[in-house]
Amino acid sequence: MSPAQFEPSQFGAVIAGARDGDARAVKALFRELQPRLLRFLSAQDSTAADDLAADVWVAVAAGIGRFDGEWPEFRAWVFAIARNRLADHRRTAVRRRTDVVDVSTFDDVANGDQTDNEALEKISGLRAAALITSMLTVEQSEVLLLRVLGDLDVDQVASIVRRSPNWVRVTQHRAVKTLAKRLGPKIVVMH
Amino acid sequence: MTIPPLSPEEAERLISAIGAEHTEHVAGLNAVLAALRSPGDGSELGGAEAALSAFTTAAAPSIVRASSPLTRPSIHKLLTARTLATIGVLTLVSAGAAAAAGGLPMPFAPSRPSASATTEVIESTDDETEATEVTETTVTELPTTAPTQEPTTSVEPSSTQDVGAAPAEPVIADVSVTESTEGIGPDVNGPAKFGLCTAFAAQSKHDANDTADDDATAAASDDAVPFQSLSDAAAAAGQTVEEFCADAVPGGSVQTPDGSKHSDDSEGSDDSDKSTSAGDDHGDSDASDSASEAGHGGDREKSNHGHTDASEKAAHPASQRHS
Numbered sequence A: 001m002s003p004a005q006f007e008p009s010q011f012g013a014v015i016a017g018a019r020d021g022d023a024r025a026v027k028a029l030f031r032e033l034q035p036r037l038l039r040f041l042s043a044q045d046s047t048a049a050d051d052l053a054a055d056v057w058v059a060v061a062a063g064i065g066r067f068d069g070e071w072p073e074f075r076a077w078v079f080a081i082a083r084n085r086l087a088d089h090r091r092t093a094v095r096r097r098t099d100v101v102d103v104s105t106f107d108d109v110a111n112g113d114q115t116d117n118e119a120l121e122k123i124s125g126l127r128a129a130a131l132i133t134s135m136l137t138v139e140q141s142e143v144l145l146l147r148v149l150g151d152l153d154v155d156q157v158a159s160i161v162r163r164s165p166n167w168v169r170v171t172q173h174r175a176v177k178t179l180a181k182r183l184g185p186k187i188v189v190m191h
Numbered sequence B: 001m002t003i004p005p006l007s008p009e010e011a012e013r014l015i016s017a018i019g020a021e022h023t024e025h026v027a028g029l030n031a032v033l034a035a036l037r038s039p040g041d042g043s044e045l046g047g048a049e050a051a052l053s054a055f056t057t058a059a060a061p062s063i064v065r066a067s068s069p070l071t072r073p074s075i076h077k078l079l080t081a082r083t084l085a086t087i088g089v090l091t092l093v094s095a096g097a098a099a100a101a102g103g104l105p106m107p108f109a110p111s112r113p114s115a116s117a118t119t120e121v122i123e124s125t126d127d128e129t130e131a132t133e134v135t136e137t138t139v140t141e142l143p144t145t146a147p148t149q150e151p152t153t154s155v156e157p158s159s160t161q162d163v164g165a166a167p168a169e170p171v172i173a174d175v176s177v178t179e180s181t182e183g184i185g186p187d188v189n190g191p192a193k194f195g196l197c198t199a200f201a202a203q204s205k206h207d208a209n210d211t212a213d214d215d216a217t218a219a220a221s222d223d224a225v226p227f228q229s230l231s232d233a234a235a236a237a238g239q240t241v242e243e244f245c246a247d248a249v250p251g252g253s254v255q256t257p258d259g260s261k262h263s264d265d266s267e268g269s270d271d272s273d274k275s276t277s278a279g280d281d282h283g284d285s286d287a288s289d290s291a292s293e294a295g296h297g298g299d300r301e302k303s304n305h306g307h308t309d310a311s312e313k314a315a316h317p318a319s320q321r322h323s
Helices: A008-019 A023-044 A049-066 A071-096 A103-108 A117-121 A125-135 A138-149 A154-161 A165-183 B008-016 B024-037 B048-101 B115-123 B128-139 B157-163 B169-179 B193-209 B215-222 B225-236 B266-274 B277-293 B298-303 B305-313
Strands: B253-255 B261-263
Touching (some): A008 A023, A023 A049, A023 A125, A071 A138, A138 A154, A138 A165, A138 B024, A154 A165
């Protein structure tokens, strides 16, 4: 996946601008990564995705001066922050025991059994992420979302989830097989 | 409908979106993964301004940190140079003010008024009253200068204005010069007693042998302040000078009438030697008070009432010598 907001060769200038607080550079990074972050976070915790994404950007802004790498490493860094923030939020939620959630929140969650053509034609990025999460285990969905949304390779995902690359390959293979079986063939998605 | 099993390589192609477009049997999965990769819509791009402000806030301290390693040494150098320059200017101005006031020791003070010259003026006056008047004239100015130690009374105005708050050392040095016009002489009860007695005896012999000399010179020698002090001390003790000098022993010890030796406070003598011109001021006052305690120099005692605290401190004024 190549960034839509800037070319990979421009990443050095973009990251340098973001370090200096340049609005154009920050917005380019934001437009490229924010939708993927929101999809990754909302697929695992739809209620706190926006707040968690905001926390991720604050952490990125605070640590971008120390970042050293290219665009793939930057993506891996940002999604690692997102995963850590999500883990922190889950620990806090467990201590709180209950979360007050509006009923309308569940209207946007895809039904895993709804796999007809009409439903998939309307699917959005958020809904696709939620669909994957509803069909897979937590580990499978996390690996698959990191690989697709973060455009990360096996080694990067293994580093983020603190597992071996082979475990990541096995998990993603099982996830793909499960999704292929559940979603079925000959489905054309219209955006 | 059965779906053929996906190989790991085919799963990798689906995930990586490489060559998976023609896998019709997984079209549904391919469509979901494509939706995941789709660009974000407007609802997913909220909060851009908050992120920008976070970057801007984080960037401001980083700019300061980046510039601080470059600027700190320069600032330190500038501060050091300015501090050294200020100290140098203050030192030069203070030294100039002190030199102008005549408070610097030789060779920095080319024209310091010597106390002996002033003493000679007092000594050369035969009339005791006249000498007292000179002393009174000198000392009556002291309460206006010495207790307050105002720098504007004796330091040049230009130096004071340059420095701002001028140091008090030059003023004190100037005051000491003013006070040193009062001739006191060594303490006749201290370590100088033997020397005084020896000199007095030599002078008496000289006067007896050479009666044809100038009477004025002899009178001046007799009226010398040390000899006057010696004779006054002897008179106070109810003795003649010869009797008073009978117990004088060289080496700083004085034989008391009961035969015991009184050792002088060597530490006090050291202090008097080390004392600065300011210290000499107090030494003069103490010596004069000591002389007044010996029953002589009542006029001096009267005129030195501005230094009552100094007289109270003069518990052992013999250690304060006047050069």
